[in-house]
Amino acid sequence: MKKNILVTGAAGFIGSAISKRLIATGYSVVSIDNLSTGEQGNIPEGVEFYQGDCQNHKIYETIPKKKYDAIFHIAGQSSGEISFDDPSYDLRTNAESTLHLLKFAHKMNCTRFIYAGTMSVYGKKPDEPVKENVQLKPQSFYGVGKVASEHYMRLFEPYGIKSTSLRLFNVYGPGQNMGNLRQGMVSIFMAQMLENHHIHIKGSKDRYRDFVYIDDVVDAFMACLDSKSSYGQAINIGSGKKTTVGELIKKMTDLYPKQVTVEYSGSTSGDIHGIYADISYATQVLNFNPKTELEHGLNQMLDWALNERN
Numbered sequence: 001m002k003k004n005i006l007v008t009g010a011a012g013f014i015g016s017a018i019s020k021r022l023i024a025t026g027y028s029v030v031s032i033d034n035l036s037t038g039e040q041g042n043i044p045e046g047v048e049f050y051q052g053d054c055q056n057h058k059i060y061e062t063i064p065k066k067k068y069d070a071i072f073h074i075a076g077q078s079s080g081e082i083s084f085d086d087p088s089y090d091l092r093t094n095a096e097s098t099l100h101l102l103k104f105a106h107k108m109n110c111t112r113f114i115y116a117g118t119m120s121v122y123g124k125k126p127d128e129p130v131k132e133n134v135q136l137k138p139q140s141f142y143g144v145g146k147v148a149s150e151h152y153m154r155l156f157e158p159y160g161i162k163s164t165s166l167r168l169f170n171v172y173g174p175g176q177n178m179g180n181l182r183q184g185m186v187s188i189f190m191a192q193m194l195e196n197h198h199i200h201i202k203g204s205k206d207r208y209r210d211f212v213y214i215d216d217v218v219d220a221f222m223a224c225l226d227s228k229s230s231y232g233q234a235i236n237i238g239s240g241k242k243t244t245v246g247e248l249i250k251k252m253t254d255l256y257p258k259q260v261t262v263e264y265s266g267s268t269s270g271d272i273h274g275i276y277a278d279i280s281y282a283t284q285v286l287n288f289n290p291k292t293e294l295e296h297g298l299n300q301m302l303d304w305a306l307n308e309r310n
């Protein structure tokens, strides 16, 4: 019999890519998505889709009462900057949703819970690869909600729910929402480049991040399904490499055949100067080995943006 997985957020960038891989691997996927930032057209064929809010308990009465082998909780408001517009909404959509899903997991005797955590839980850190065990000091309402979700997961451990938070760094690749100019560094810059041949960057070119390609992220989620040693853990998922904004822009504009102008001015609420991942724990626990070099990943994304997106 096919195994059933509940994936929240299958209309979004990461949730759709995970759902697609699960279906291709032979799983049956049910998804909840409120289509706030996702699009129905992104939902892979074969997903049993229910439109609704994860923070609204009524949705859990609507979805099928199957034996779920795992829940991948991916849905969420995913921008630190946007979390400053309405912190209460951010708390509901990120933290309260996690609480409801954990209650649902408990009710349905689903013992595996895998969460899309974030590097935004760390806050300002020294210029060295960040490890999972450092003190968490989030700088945005978004980061605070994600920390709260990790604590909720821990509180459900005594009830037999084995959770893992994959703390994602800057995920990019085909399928990323290019219409939202406040979410996703690569997609924001690439959208501006294609639209205006001009990129306006809020903040300095010396800031640095860890850009990890979507297929590598999906590999990590799939590996997590089978990894008992990841139970109860938070695990960094990045490339393990430091890339400055200036380097990213250079790689991106070098791939694009037209002339692009670049302007640096202003700043973004809650933005940190720099962060990149120590991925040794992911390598140890998930056998994680990110394969996609930034140039190749950007090239794939640019191809998709130019040819397949419309």
Ligand SMILES: NC(=O)c1ccc[n+]([C@@H]2O[C@H](COP(=O)([O-])OP(=O)(O)OC[C@H]3O[C@@H](n4cnc5c(N)ncnc54)[C@H](O)[C@@H]3O)[C@@H](O)[C@H]2O)c1
Residues within 6 Å of the ligand: 008, 009, 010, 011, 012, 013, 014, 015, 032, 033, 034, 035, 036, 037, 038, 039, 052, 053, 054, 055, 074, 075, 076, 077, 078, 079, 092, 093, 094, 097, 116, 117, 118, 119, 167, 168, 169, 170, 171, 172, 177, 184
């Ligand atoms: N993209 C990244 O670089 C990144 C980095 C770290 C963490 N994450 C986390 O990964 C997850 C997915 O991010 P993404 O980049 O795919 O974003 P996305 O906006 O493309 O996808 C999020 C999906 O969740 C849905 N959604 C949002 N709130 C919901 C709610 N309350 N109930 C039901 N559906 C809801 C949206 O409609 C959308 O389809 C988020 O939880 C985000 O915090 C993303």
